Amino acid sequence: MFEPVEIGSKVSKDEFEAAVDPLRLDLINAQYELHERPFSVIVLVAGDDRLGVEEAVDVLHEWMDARYLDTHVFRQGVEDRIERPWFWQHWQGLPRHGQIGVHMGGWIYHAIARRLRGVIDDDELDRRLAHIRRFEELLAADGTLILKFWMHLSRKDHRKRLEEAEEDPDKGWRMEDRDWKLVEHYREILPIAERTVRETDTPAARWHLIESADRRHRHLTFGRTILEALTARLEAPEPTPELAAAPASPAEQTDVLASVDLTAELPYEEYRKRRNKRQVQLSKATRAARDEGLSTVLVFEGWDAAGKGGVIRRLTHAMSAADYRVVPIAAPTEEELAHHYLWRFWRHLPRLGRMVIFDRSWYGRVLVERVEEYAHPSQWQRGYTEINDFEQQIVEHGTVLLKFWLHIDPDEQERRFKQREVTPYKKYKITDDDYRNRSRWAEYTAAVDEMVRRTGSTQAPWKIIAANDKRWARVEVLKTVCKALEKRL
Amino acid sequence: MFEPVEIGSKVSKDEFEAAVDPLRLDLINAQYELHERPFSVIVLVAGDDRLGVEEAVDVLHEWMDARYLDTHVFRQGVEDRIERPWFWQHWQGLPRHGQIGVHMGGWIYHAIARRLRGVIDDDELDRRLAHIRRFEELLAADGTLILKFWMHLSRKDHRKRLEEAEEDPDKGWRMEDRDWKLVEHYREILPIAERTVRETDTPAARWHLIESADRRHRHLTFGRTILEALTARLEAPEPTPELAAAPASPAEQTDVLASVDLTAELPYEEYRKRRNKRQVQLSKATRAARDEGLSTVLVFEGWDAAGKGGVIRRLTHAMSAADYRVVPIAAPTEEELAHHYLWRFWRHLPRLGRMVIFDRSWYGRVLVERVEEYAHPSQWQRGYTEINDFEQQIVEHGTVLLKFWLHIDPDEQERRFKQREVTPYKKYKITDDDYRNRSRWAEYTAAVDEMVRRTGSTQAPWKIIAANDKRWARVEVLKTVCKALEKRL
Numbered sequence: 001m002f003e004p005v006e007i008g009s010k011v012s013k014d015e016f017e018a019a020v021d022p023l024r025l026d027l028i029n030a031q032y033e034l035h036e037r038p039f040s041v042i043v044l045v046a047g048d049d050r051l052g053v054e055e056a057v058d059v060l061h062e063w064m065d066a067r068y069l070d071t072h073v074f075r076q077g078v079e080d081r082i083e084r085p086w087f088w089q090h091w092q093g094l095p096r097h098g099q100i101g102v103h104m105g106g107w108i109y110h111a112i113a114r115r116l117r118g119v120i121d122d123d124e125l126d127r128r129l130a131h132i133r134r135f136e137e138l139l140a141a142d143g144t145l146i147l148k149f150w151m152h153l154s155r156k157d158h159r160k161r162l163e164e165a166e167e168d169p170d171k172g173w174r175m176e177d178r179d180w181k182l183v184e185h186y187r188e189i190l191p192i193a194e195r196t197v198r199e200t201d202t203p204a205a206r207w208h209l210i211e212s213a214d215r216r217h218r219h220l221t222f223g224r225t226i227l228e229a230l231t232a233r234l235e236a237p238e239p240t241p242e243l244a245a246a247p248a249s250p251a252e253q254t255d256v257l258a259s260v261d262l263t264a265e266l267p268y269e270e271y272r273k274r275r276n277k278r279q280v281q282l283s284k285a286t287r288a289a290r291d292e293g294l295s296t297v298l299v300f301e302g303w304d305a306a307g308k309g310g311v312i313r314r315l316t317h318a319m320s321a322a323d324y325r326v327v328p329i330a331a332p333t334e335e336e337l338a339h340h341y342l343w344r345f346w347r348h349l350p351r352l353g354r355m356v357i358f359d360r361s362w363y364g365r366v367l368v369e370r371v372e373e374y375a376h377p378s379q380w381q382r383g384y385t386e387i388n389d390f391e392q393q394i395v396e397h398g399t400v401l402l403k404f405w406l407h408i409d410p411d412e413q414e415r416r417f418k419q420r421e422v423t424p425y426k427k428y429k430i431t432d433d434d435y436r437n438r439s440r441w442a443e444y445t446a447a448v449d450e451m452v453r454r455t456g457s458t459q460a461p462w463k464i465i466a467a468n469d470k471r472w473a474r475v476e477v478l479k480t481v482c483k484a485l486e487k488r489l
Numbered sequence: 490m491f492e493p494v495e496i497g498s499k500v501s502k503d504e505f506e507a508a509v510d511p512l513r514l515d516l517i518n519a520q521y522e523l524h525e526r527p528f529s530v531i532v533l534v535a536g537d538d539r540l541g542v543e544e545a546v547d548v549l550h551e552w553m554d555a556r557y558l559d560t561h562v563f564r565q566g567v568e569d570r571i572e573r574p575w576f577w578q579h580w581q582g583l584p585r586h587g588q589i590g591v592h593m594g595g596w597i598y599h600a601i602a603r604r605l606r607g608v609i610d611d612d613e614l615d616r617r618l619a620h621i622r623r624f625e626e627l628l629a630a631d632g633t634l635i636l637k638f639w640m641h642l643s644r645k646d647h648r649k650r651l652e653e654a655e656e657d658p659d660k661g662w663r664m665e666d667r668d669w670k671l672v673e674h675y676r677e678i679l680p681i682a683e684r685t686v687r688e689t690d691t692p693a694a695r696w697h698l699i700e701s702a703d704r705r706h707r708h709l710t711f712g713r714t715i716l717e718a719l720t721a722r723l724e725a726p727e728p729t730p731e732l733a734a735a736p737a738s739p740a741e742q743t744d745v746l747a748s749v750d751l752t753a754e755l756p757y758e759e760y761r762k763r764r765n766k767r768q769v770q771l772s773k774a775t776r777a778a779r780d781e782g783l784s785t786v787l788v789f790e791g792w793d794a795a796g797k798g799g800v801i802r803r804l805t806h807a808m809s810a811a812d813y814r815v816v817p818i819a820a821p822t823e824e825e826l827a828h829h830y831l832w833r834f835w836r837h838l839p840r841l842g843r844m845v846i847f848d849r850s851w852y853g854r855v856l857v858e859r860v861e862e863y864a865h866p867s868q869w870q871r872g873y874t875e876i877n878d879f880e881q882q883i884v885e886h887g888t889v890l891l892k893f894w895l896h897i898d899p900d901e902q903e904r905r906f907k908q909r910e911v912t913p914y915k916k917y918k919i920t921d922d923d924y925r926n927r928s929r930w931a932e933y934t935a936a937v938d939e940m941v942r943r944t945g946s947t948q949a950p951w952k953i954i955a956a957n958d959k960r961w962a963r964v965e966v967l968k969t970v971c972k973a974l975e976k977r978l
Contacts, residue, residue, distance in 0.1 A: 061805075
């Protein structure tokens with residue numbers, strides 16, 4: 001698929017000079033208009049022409065206002081990428097709304113390089129390309145404009161450039177050993193590069209192939225393509241949320257919560273004994289996990305007043321403070337609102353050997369945001385897919401992932417609310433919202449049901465915990481975490 | 490200094506239970522009031538009682554709203570701490586305004602542990618304690634309330650607790666090998682801990698020593714001290730900026746800019762030759778720096794239209810994109826405004842072997858913020874000290890630090906402004922502000938002069954570059970960077 005752009009395109013000096021000034025002006029203007037808009041732009045620059053890629057990024061900095069370009073170069077082997085799932089670094093590098101992120105290599109090189117070195121096979125490559133597609137689709141669905149450029153230089157032109165560089169020291173110093181290597185291995189690289197480009201060329205994120213041999217042609221095409229796409233997007237009406245997909249068929253409903261036995265309980269002495277035993281067990285397991293580099297993510301969801309905080313404290317009590325981090329999910333900050341809603345969860349993923357406990361989580365999207373209509377149906381409906389992909393990446397990285405729903409019935413909740421109202425230091429926990437939410441018990445039940453059905457799996461299971469009795473719930477959670485860790489140690 | 494708290498303080502169960510509920514209520518209320526206020530709180534919990542420290546942090550999470558506690562545990566040996574100056578991690582962990590940061594160990598353990606292991610000597614310990622003092626003073630001057638707690642357990646009580654734990658498995662599992670080690674080395678540890686506590690007990694950040702043996706006493710004292718300090722701070726009038734220090738004596742003025750020879754220039758052919766030579770040199774030097782792990786920070790300041798962008802592009806043109814990052818300083822985000830003004834610069838410091846180029850920098854504080862009166866005199870005046878301490882830490886970490894002021898005269902600036910106005914794609918670079926700023930040329934000159942005098946040093950030198958001729962300026966900067974790198978390789 002690269003051959004069609006090996007046609008020797010050239011731009012004369014005069015044509016270039018006449019074109020550049022108005023182009024720069026338009027680019028700057030578009031950039032300033034973007035600044036006020038609630039979406040972001042990603043310009044991903046990759047290619048078999050290393051120098052061409054670098055020069056293209058340079059020229060963008062010259063032509064646009066560099067203060068609002070957020071440029072990232074992704075190198076391999078930096079610790080964080082091993083410590084956390086593959087895409088973690090790319091999530092960290094996403095531009096905020098109104099900004100242009102310039103990603104050199106981006107998420108493309110990683111897959112190509114590993115296939116080339118034989119670290120992964122074709123199947124694994126395909127699986128990674130599928131992740132890339134889903135990542136790009138997720139960003140596009142969130143309004144991000146993704147522009148991908150591949151700078152292509154034929155083997156002949158590569159060789160010619162290197163030979164010229166050998167003779168001319170003014171050019172030669174910009175060449176690196178790896179440029180020679182690329183020419184040597186060109187015939188192995190190209191098919192993998194082509195496969196990667198082909199498999200990630202989707203309506204959400206099209207590739208633009210640019211013939212890279214002539215610098216003026218390359219830069220002009222690059223700049224014009226960005227301008228055209230950006231202008232079109234700025235002039236388009238604000239995207240109305242897509243038509244909602246048909247709601248999940250109610251026939252599918254299994255009502256997972258109805259089947260929970262809420263009478264389960266533990267008398268205090270029995271509780272104390274079991275809790276202590278499990279805490280000792282958990283203490284040993286988390287120390288072993290630290291030593292072996294086994295990471296854990298725990299997610300706690302549940303009805304208001306179901307006792308999440310108490311359960312979490314029984315867990316953390318058994319662990320060394322350096323080994324875990326509790327991430328309570330409160331209202332998002334301005335910074336977080338200016339990114340995809342999963343952004344703030346990605347950033348908290350644990351390093352190797354650590355545990356992160358989410359007190360509420362990304363499931364807000366398909367629970368409270370769905371029921372209270374904070375999210376458009378199309379948003380929470382694609383949420384399931386986005387969440388599944390997110391969790392798949394966590395699991396593939398070797399992390400233990402457990403998700404808990406603490407279940408109580410409406411009567412128990414009301415009892416606890418009333419108790420909170422007469423306990424002064426707990427009053428802050430109760431607001432009018434809580435009572436309002438109660439009136440939507442059935443809708444929440446349906447949302448929980450669909451959530452568990454769509455996002456539960458062997459590798460990322462939902463554990464529904466009977467929590468009418470707090471003691472029972474605490475021991476159940478302790479037990480589940482211990483077993484899951486021990487299974488993996 | 491720890492002995493006075495070895496008095497066997499105890500709180501009865503009844504007293505504890507009667508006291509806790511109102512305390513929790515008050516803590517929660519104070520926390521909610523803080524939420525709306527423009528300052529942050531740091532609760533640093535350290536001590537010779539490891540378990541006591543962990544339990545204190547736990548109890549705070551139980552008593553307060555954990556969603557607004559920002560808890561950090563600092564472990565040693567994580568890569569980032571070696572990659573960047575010592576305090577980098579602590580800057581990253583600072584809470585935003587309205588929040589309480591809970592720092593377990595914080596910046597205290599690091600110094601103690603290294604002294605104990607003999608990695609550093611007493612002199613180096615003192616130097617680090619001085620850094621700690623300045624860090625805390627800087628935060629306090631910015632309005633941060635810093636509460637430091639040291640949980641102290643006598644050697645006798647340590648031993649008693651460990652012996653009890655050996656007999657009672659219900660207690661034993663919480664003990665770790667290092668608790669035994671601590672008792673063994675107690676007599677070596679204590680003097681170093683005492684020295685550390687003594688030397689970092691300042692009006693900006695007082696230590697609270699708590700006898701840790703009795704858990705109820707420990708928790709009640711801890712909670713009450715926080716409440717008291719937080720309440721006092723919330724009830725105090727919003728701190729008016731301190732009275733400005735006397736302005737720098739004008740007699741000191743040296744007018745460093747007046748001595749710059751602005752007639753320096755390079756004809757094009759000579760420029761091309763020298764530039765190319767220096768770029769080849771820089772290319773080699775930065776590759777060697779990458780291989781050897783030598784980091785570099787470049788700072789560019791200068792008059793508007795002095796040509797910073799052009800100079801920076803001549804530098805980056807000679808480097809591999811993976812090795813450098815340009816950080817253009819634009820208006821701060823909401824997140825950045827909710828922190829100390831140096832926070833956003835700390836986060837961008839380079840990893841080992843990389844270069845970060847700041848296009849404008851922390852010097853805004855003592856330049857534009859001073860002259861345009863965006864900062865109170867007390868703020869920009871203490872800015873010199875804060876900047877010097879920041880840069881000292883960069884330099885001590887082994888990083889090359891160079892600061893450039895690109896100097897032009899008012900006539901040249903006017904010529905360039907006019908040129909920008911007739912160059913459509915450059916018009917965005919010129920605003921009414923720019924012309925206003927011109928009217929304050931003398932004030933800016935005085936500010937530059939004081940800046941260079943107060944913050945220039947052999948290790949973090951200011952280079953004033955004659956930039957009326959752009960070509961001259963570019964080659965001068967290239968030469969300076971090359972020489973500084975080669976000196977260190």
